Amino acid sequence: MPVGDPRQRRATMQQVAALAGVSLKTVSRVVNGEAGVSPEMTGRVQDAVQRLGYRHHHGASNLRSGRPTGLVGALVQDISNDFCAELLRAVEAATRERGQVVAVASLDDEPQRERAAVEGLIRRRCDGLILMPSGTDQSYLQAEVSAGLPIVAVDRPPGNIALDSVTSDNLGGARDATAHLLRQGHRRIACLVDDLGIMTATARRDGYLAALREAGVTVDTQLVVGGLRTDADAAATLTRLLAVPNPPTAVFAGRNTITLGAVRALRATDLSHTVALVGFDDVVAADLLDPPVTTIRQDAATEGRLAVEILLARLDGDPSPLFTEVLPTELVVRGSGEIPAPRSP
Amino acid sequence: MPVGDPRQRRATMQQVAALAGVSLKTVSRVVNGEAGVSPEMTGRVQDAVQRLGYRHHHGASNLRSGRPTGLVGALVQDISNDFCAELLRAVEAATRERGQVVAVASLDDEPQRERAAVEGLIRRRCDGLILMPSGTDQSYLQAEVSAGLPIVAVDRPPGNIALDSVTSDNLGGARDATAHLLRQGHRRIACLVDDLGIMTATARRDGYLAALREAGVTVDTQLVVGGLRTDADAAATLTRLLAVPNPPTAVFAGRNTITLGAVRALRATDLSHTVALVGFDDVVAADLLDPPVTTIRQDAATEGRLAVEILLARLDGDPSPLFTEVLPTELVVRGSGEIPAPRSP
DNA sequence: TTGTAAGCGTTATCAC
DNA sequence: GTGATAACGCTTACAA
Numbered sequence: 001m002p003v004g005d006p007r008q009r010r011a012t013m014q015q016v017a018a019l020a021g022v023s024l025k026t027v028s029r030v031v032n033g034e035a036g037v038s039p040e041m042t043g044r045v046q047d048a049v050q051r052l053g054y055r056h057h058h059g060a061s062n063l064r065s066g067r068p069t070g071l072v073g074a075l076v077q078d079i080s081n082d083f084c085a086e087l088l089r090a091v092e093a094a095t096r097e098r099g100q101v102v103a104v105a106s107l108d109d110e111p112q113r114e115r116a117a118v119e120g121l122i123r124r125r126c127d128g129l130i131l132m133p134s135g136t137d138q139s140y141l142q143a144e145v146s147a148g149l150p151i152v153a154v155d156r157p158p159g160n161i162a163l164d165s166v167t168s169d170n171l172g173g174a175r176d177a178t179a180h181l182l183r184q185g186h187r188r189i190a191c192l193v194d195d196l197g198i199m200t201a202t203a204r205r206d207g208y209l210a211a212l213r214e215a216g217v218t219v220d221t222q223l224v225v226g227g228l229r230t231d232a233d234a235a236a237t238l239t240r241l242l243a244v245p246n247p248p249t250a251v252f253a254g255r256n257t258i259t260l261g262a263v264r265a266l267r268a269t270d271l272s273h274t275v276a277l278v279g280f281d282d283v284v285a286a287d288l289l290d291p292p293v294t295t296i297r298q299d300a301a302t303e304g305r306l307a308v309e310i311l312l313a314r315l316d317g318d319p320s321p322l323f324t325e326v327l328p329t330e331l332v333v334r335g336s337g338e339i340p341a342p343r344s345p
Numbered sequence: 346m347p348v349g350d351p352r353q354r355r356a357t358m359q360q361v362a363a364l365a366g367v368s369l370k371t372v373s374r375v376v377n378g379e380a381g382v383s384p385e386m387t388g389r390v391q392d393a394v395q396r397l398g399y400r401h402h403h404g405a406s407n408l409r410s411g412r413p414t415g416l417v418g419a420l421v422q423d424i425s426n427d428f429c430a431e432l433l434r435a436v437e438a439a440t441r442e443r444g445q446v447v448a449v450a451s452l453d454d455e456p457q458r459e460r461a462a463v464e465g466l467i468r469r470r471c472d473g474l475i476l477m478p479s480g481t482d483q484s485y486l487q488a489e490v491s492a493g494l495p496i497v498a499v500d501r502p503p504g505n506i507a508l509d510s511v512t513s514d515n516l517g518g519a520r521d522a523t524a525h526l527l528r529q530g531h532r533r534i535a536c537l538v539d540d541l542g543i544m545t546a547t548a549r550r551d552g553y554l555a556a557l558r559e560a561g562v563t564v565d566t567q568l569v570v571g572g573l574r575t576d577a578d579a580a581a582t583l584t585r586l587l588a589v590p591n592p593p594t595a596v597f598a599g600r601n602t603i604t605l606g607a608v609r610a611l612r613a614t615d616l617s618h619t620v621a622l623v624g625f626d627d628v629v630a631a632d633l634l635d636p637p638v639t640t641i642r643q644d645a646a647t648e649g650r651l652a653v654e655i656l657l658a659r660l661d662g663d664p665s666p667l668f669t670e671v672l673p674t675e676l677v678v679r680g681s682g683e684i685p686a687p688r689s690p
Numbered sequence: 691t692t693g694t695a696a697g698c699g700t701t702a703t704c705a706c
Numbered sequence: 707g708t709g710a711t712a713a714c715g716c717t718t719a720c721a722a
Contacts, residue, residue, distance in 0.1 A: 022708080022709090023708065023709045023710080024709080024710090025708070025709055025710080026707090026708065026709075029707095029708090036707060036708090037707070037708085038707065038708090041707085041708085060714090062714090063713095063714045063715065063716090064713065064714045064715095065714085066714075
C-alpha cells in the first residue's frame with residue numbers, strides 16, 4: 001500500500017477512467033449507480049475504483065450539479081450542557097437518516113461567536129441552520145434568509161428577525177414553579193437566573209414576577225438576582241441571600257446549573273430540608289438527591305426533533321407560514337419543592 | 346430585499362465583477378484581501394459585494410487551490426453522554442481557533458454507523474478525524490490513512506490498525522477501584538460492565554480481575570456481569586445479584602450510567618449505606634448523593650484536548666512516530682467506596 | 691495595477 | 707450503451 005503524502009491527494013474519476021480504459025462519463029455513471037452501463041464496463045470500473053481507493057468528491061459533484069451540500073449547522077449555547085447535548089442528539093438522529101452531516105458549535109452566548117460560526121457555515125454552503133440565538137439581535141441573518149437559507153431558532157426566540165422557532169414555555173414554566181412554592185405558603189422566594197441578556201433568563205424571571213403579582217405578593221428586589229453563569233456563582237449568591245436577616249424560605253432556580261449550585265449552598269448551610277427549591281430544567285440525578293429536587297422539565301429532545309423536522313421540511317420546499325412552536329413545560333414534583341413555609345413569626 | 350427562491354442561488358464572483366465593472370480576478374483579489382488593488386477598484390468591488398450579498402464559496406475555492414477544507418470530524422459513542430460531550434467541547438474549542446468546522450456523530454457503538462459516518466466525511470474531504478472506535482476492527486481505515494488522512498482514536502484503542510491514540514488507563518483505574526474496595530475488607534465484589542465488545546469494558550473488567558488476583562481472591566464469575574447498556578439494565582442486574590444467597594458486599598460499576606443504575610438499585614433495596622460502591626467515570630452530582638459516590642475520574646476534556654492537538658499537529662505536517670497517550674485516572678474518595686465489609690459470619 | 695486563460699473534480703448535454 | 711465537450715465558482719499562472 002503506498003504511503004500517502006502528508007498533503008492529501010486522492011484518485012480522481014479521470015484516473016479511474018484511465019485505469020479502467022473507459023471514459024470519464026462511464027465512471028461517473030457507475031459511481032452514481034446510473035442505469036445503462038454494461039456489466040463488463042461496470043466491473044472494470046469497480047475494479048479500478050477499488051485499486052485506486054477512489055472516493056467520490058461530494059464537493060466537486062455539488063459544484064456542478066447544484067444539489068444541496070448535505071451540511072447542516074447546529075449552533076447551541078454549550079454542547080457540553082445536558083440540555084444542548086440532548087437537543088443535538090435529536091437533530092443528529094434526524095439528519096443521519098438523510099445522509100446529512102451536522103456541524104456543531106458552542107456559542108457561549110457570545111454574539112460574536114454566533115456570527116463567526118454562521119459565517120463559516122455559510123461559506124461552506126450549509127443547507128440549513130439550527131440556531132440557539134445568542135444576545136438579542138439576529139437581524140444580520142436577514143440577508144441569508146432572503147437568499148433562501150432555512151434557519152430555525154431553538155430554545156429562544158430570535159431578535160429583530162422573523163424565523164421559524166421552537167421554544168419552551170419559559171414564562172409559563174417559571175410561573176408554575178413559583179406558584180407551586182406560593183401554594184406551600186412561601187412568600188419570600190429567591191429568584192436566581194442567568195444573564196438577563198439571555199431571553200430565556202428574562203422570561204423565567206418574568207414568570208416568577210407574574211406569579212407573585214397574581215398572588216398579590218410584593219416583590220423584594222433583593223431576592224431577585226440575575227447574571228449567574230455558573231453553579232459556583234449560584235451557590236455563592238444563595239449563600240449570601242441566606243445569611244441576611246429575613247432570608248428567603250424558598251428558591252426558584254432558573255437553570256440546571258443554578259439548581260445544582262443552589263443544592264450545594266443549601267447543603268453547606270444545612271438548610272436542604274428547610275428551604276424549598278424548584279429548579280427550571282431537569283438535573284441528571286434529581287431523583288437521587290436528598291431531598292429529591294422538584295423541577296420544571298422542558299423536553300430538549302422534543303425541541304431538537306421539532307426544530308430539525310421544520311428545517312428538513314423547509315429544505316423539502318415546505319412553503320408554510322412561519323412556525324412558532326412553544327412547547328409546554330411540566331412540573332415534576334419530587335420533594336424539595338414541597339417543603340412548607342415556616343409558620344409566620 | 347428580494348425574496349429568495351427556495352432553491353438557494355447565491356451571487357457569484359462573476360456577477361460581482363459584472364456589477365462592479367471589473368474583471369473576475371480583481372474581485373478575487375479584493376475578496377481574498379490580496380495586496381495590489383487600487384482603493385477605487387476595491388471600493389467598487391466591496392460595494393457590489395454588499396449589494397449582491399456575495400458570500401465566498403469555500404468549496405469552489407478549495408477545488409482549485411487544493412487547500413484543506415477546514416472540516417474536521419469528531420465521531421463519538423453518544424454526543425449526549427457527559428463524557429463524550431465534554432470531550433467534544435475540547436475538540437471544538439481548538440478547531441474554532443483555526444476557523445475549522447466540526448462535524449459530529451453519535452455511533453452508539455455500532456460499527457456500521459461508524460463506517461457510514463466516516464464515509465460521509467471522507468466524501469466531503471474532511472481534513473482529519475477524531476474517532477471513538479466502535480467494535481474491534483478499524484482496519485477498513487487503512488486506505489484512508491495511507492491516503493494521508495490523519496485519524497486520532499480517542500478513549501479506546503483502535504482495532505487491527507495503527508492510529509494515533511489518546512486513551513485513559515482503563516485497566517489501571519479499574520484495578521485501583523477494586524483494590525480500594527479490597528482494602529475495605531470486601532471479598533465479594535460485583536463487577537458490572539458494558540458490552541464486552543467495547544474495548545474499555547473489557548479493560549475495566551480485566552483490571553477488576555487483576556486486582557482480585559493480586560489480592561489472592563478467587564473470582565466468582567456469577568458476580569461479573571457484562572453487556573449492560575443502560576442504567577436500567579444495571580439496576581436490574583444488581584438487584585438480582587443482591588437477592589441471591591451470599592450476595593456481594595461491594596460493587597464496581599464500570600461506567601457512569603451503570604453507576605447511576607447501581608445507586609438506584611441500592612436505594613431501592615435500602616442498602617446504600619451497607620454495600621460499598623466505586624464507579625468508573627465521574628457522575629455529575631456524585632458529591633451530592635447520599636452517600637457521595639466514590640469514583641475513578643477520567644478527564645474527558647484532557648482527552649479531547651490532547652487528541653485534537655495531535656490531529657492539528659498532523660495537519661501541520663508533524664512527522665512524529667505514532668502517539669499513544671495513556672492518561673492516568675484518579676480515585677476520588679467520597680464515601681460510598683469506603684463502606685467497610687461486614688465482619689465475616 | 692489589472693486582466694486572460696487554463697484547470698480543480700465533477701455532472702449535464704448532446705452527439706455517436 | 708458510450709463518450710466528447712462545456713460548465714459549476716473559484717484560484718493559479720502568466721501576460722499586458
